[in-house]
Amino acid sequence: xxxxxxxxxxxxxxxxxxxxSLRVDRRGTVVVLALTGFVLxxxxxxxxxxxxxxxxxxIVGAFAGTESDGVRRIVVDGRLPRIVMAAxxxxxxxLSGAIFQSMTRNPLGSPDxxxxxxxxxxxxxxxxxxVGGNYIAQAWGALxxxxxxxxxxxxxxxxRGVQGFRLIVVGIAVSAMLHAVNGWLILRARLEExxxxxxxxxxxxxxxxWRETVPVLVAVAVLVPLLVVFARPLALLEMGDDAARxxxxxxxVTRGILLVVGVALVAAITAAAGPISFVALAAPQxxxxxxxxxxxxxLPSAAMGAALLLAxxxxxxxxxxPTQLPVGVITVCVGGVYLVALLISQARRQ
Amino acid sequence: MHSRLTGWxxxxxxxxxxxxxxxxxxxxxxxxxxxxxxxxxxxxxxLRSLARLLKPSEGAVLLDGRAISSYSAKEVAxxxxxxxxxxxxxxxxxxxxxxxxxxxPHQKLLRQWSEVDERAVRDAMAATSVTDLATWPVDELSxxxxxxxxxxxxxxxxxxxxxxxxPTTFLDIAHQVELLDLFGxxxxxxxxxxxxxxxxxxxxxxYADNLxxxxxxxxxxxxxxxxxxxxxxxxxxxxxxARIIPDPESGTPLVIPLLGAH
Numbered sequence: 001x002x003x004x005x006x007x008x009x010x011x012x013x014x015x016x017x018x019x020x021s022l023r024v025d026r027r028g029t030v031v032v033l034a035l036t037g038f039v040l041x042x043x044x045x046x047x048x049x050x051x052x053x054x055x056x057x058x059i060v061g062a063f064a065g066t067e068s069d070g071v072r073r074i075v076v077d078g079r080l081p082r083i084v085m086a087a088x089x090x091x092x093x094x095l096s097g098a099i100f101q102s103m104t105r106n107p108l109g110s111p112d113x114x115x116x117x118x119x120x121x122x123x124x125x126x127x128x129x130x131v132g133g134n135y136i137a138q139a140w141g142a143l144x145x146x147x148x149x150x151x152x153x154x155x156x157x158x159x160r161g162v163q164g165f166r167l168i169v170v171g172i173a174v175s176a177m178l179h180a181v182n183g184w185l186i187l188r189a190r191l192e193e194x195x196x197x198x199x200x201x202x203x204x205x206x207x208x209x210w211r212e213t214v215p216v217l218v219a220v221a222v223l224v225p226l227l228v229v230f231a232r233p234l235a236l237l238e239m240g241d242d243a244a245r246x247x248x249x250x251x252x253v254t255r256g257i258l259l260v261v262g263v264a265l266v267a268a269i270t271a272a273a274g275p276i277s278f279v280a281l282a283a284p285q286x287x288x289x290x291x292x293x294x295x296x297x298x299l300p301s302a303a304m305g306a307a308l309l310l311a312x313x314x315x316x317x318x319x320x321x322p323t324q325l326p327v328g329v330i331t332v333c334v335g336g337v338y339l340v341a342l343l344i345s346q347a348r349r350q
Numbered sequence: 351m352h353s354r355l356t357g358w359x360x361x362x363x364x365x366x367x368x369x370x371x372x373x374x375x376x377x378x379x380x381x382x383x384x385x386x387x388x389x390x391x392x393x394x395x396x397l398r399s400l401a402r403l404l405k406p407s408e409g410a411v412l413l414d415g416r417a418i419s420s421y422s423a424k425e426v427a428x429x430x431x432x433x434x435x436x437x438x439x440x441x442x443x444x445x446x447x448x449x450x451x452x453x454x455p456h457q458k459l460l461r462q463w464s465e466v467d468e469r470a471v472r473d474a475m476a477a478t479s480v481t482d483l484a485t486w487p488v489d490e491l492s493x494x495x496x497x498x499x500x501x502x503x504x505x506x507x508x509x510x511x512x513x514x515x516x517p518t519t520f521l522d523i524a525h526q527v528e529l530l531d532l533f534g535x536x537x538x539x540x541x542x543x544x545x546x547x548x549x550x551x552x553x554x555x556x557y558a559d560n561l562x563x564x565x566x567x568x569x570x571x572x573x574x575x576x577x578x579x580x581x582x583x584x585x586x587x588x589x590x591x592a593r594i595i596p597d598p599e600s601g602t603p604l605v606i607p608l609l610g611a612h
Contacts, residue, residue, distance in 0.1 A: 023462040248425075
């Protein structure tokens with residue numbers, strides 16, 4: 001067999017006598033493995049940190065059943081769900097960012113910039129304040145709110161097709177409007193509800209347990225397979241609708257399904273932890289730079305998102321300990337700097 | 351004459367404006383068909399309808415006797431390829447990566463890269479002389495090189511029918527001739543059916559086996575350039591008074607506009 005030269009830096013895994021073959025980008029794989037290692041290491045560190053410091057030996061003991069019930073409860077029921085949630089939420093938000101950045105062909109086309117995250121929060125807020133309800137109800141509210149915002153943005157930005165930059169500008173405007181709506185909803189709520197909503201609105205994992213984490217895991221497990229199927233059509237759409245269509249991609253179907261998947265990922269996280277900004281914006285671009293991929297790529301983005309959000313959450317817990325900051329505050333601070341840098345580099349390019 | 355791809359009573363429009371009026375067309379197999387006509391006469395619209403990029407409001411495009419709309423998107427993409435007028439190369443993509451995207455309609459989720467794919471991409475890059483540029487980022491290429499890379503992507507798709515929408519626009523004359531020679535070779539050597547929209551009537555006459563002259567969404571004349579390119583036809587289609595002489599190189603019709611022809 002001739003040496004595989006295609007595409008550069010790509011290796012082909014052949015299984016079952018060549019009947020199965022997977023294309024693997026070498027540099028991308030290294031980046032994903034390194035980031036996964038970082039996330040696992042950070043997770044191990046995070047379990048030991050807290051009001052009641054533990055050693056790694058005690059952690060292992062907690063899982064093996066050799067430690068006391070108290071330690072076990074702190075590790076398995078207290079700290080673990082939050083760590084899992086931070087990593088999974090980071091990955092989910094980054095995937096959503098990667099989808100919309102690819103669809104708009106613009107690094108600013110991220111759900112937290114173009115109003116989809118704000119819309120999801122509006123939906124979840126409405127359900128909480130008006131109907132009341134558990135995570136599942138809030139999640140459906142967030143999905144409905146996110147989709148309504150997305151449809152609104154698309155309709156307002158539509159003139160013979162949707163152009164990426166126009167969509168972003170319209171999205172920023174819709175986002176600002178929805179912010180005002182959210183503020184108004186909180187103002188007219190009863191005091192204790194308003195306080196809870198405001199804390200939630202900052203984006204925080206402080207109250208997260210398995211009750212919140214498990215539904216998020218289920219949602220992500222349902223959504224990710226769809227992404228796997230539509231990842232290549234999404235990449236082909238970056239060449240323009242005509243080129244993609246002539247290769248057998250159906251642009252409307254692909255975009256429709258990925259719009260729902262992208263909004264659903266954001267909605268699942270927003271309903272559980274409130275709106276967390278900037279992970280979706282920054283992770284795909286940082287991953288892209290590390291992996292040197294053409295266009296945004298999904299797997300490195302997800303790994304980068306997990307690493308970013310878990311690191312932010314560890315900082316949020318420990319920076320002013322024992323005061324617990326909402327993780328959204330950290331991501332906004334870090335992300336704000338990133339956004340300024342991005343805007344400057346975009347302005348220079350033009 | 352046999353035709354795998356035909357259009358029957360095609361009515362196609364955007365918004366309220368009808369661009370193609372009850373147009374019938376047969377694309378002869380194995381021939382190099384060139385569509386010519388004035389701006390906005392519906393050349394590109396016809397090509398895009400034949401490739402199923404546009405849906406006719408009436409009539410149908412038939413592929414092997416069956417309505418093209420009844421095929422799956424990937425099935426069509428294995429038979430009919432299209433080089434669109436403009437495409438965007440994703441930031442930082444390399445030549446070989448872009449060309450290999452042409453294999454998408456032949457691939458499956460769990461069969462992403464076979465040796466057939468490998469060979470198709472190699473052959474496409476060799477045919478368009480971009481093998482040496484394989485690892486280059488597409489953004490760093492010249493206009494002529496970039497267009498050859500897009501052609502390579504369409505070739506890698508290995509479709510028996512290939513439609514080209516103004517493939518020579520934005521290229522200088524040397525690159526235009528180079529590309530048209532390549533299309534001529536592809537047509538002769540592999541028996542591929544080619545359909546191209548071209549602006550230059552003289553180039554069209556030189557390279558086409560089958561010329562299709564359009565005006566206002568209708569086919570005015572179709573046939574070998576020597577048979578149909580006349581002073582009357584040029585006036586009817588383009589409103590231009592011209593003399594037709596044989597091209598001293600190829601003997602095909604050469605259109606010389608009269609002084610003060612308008």
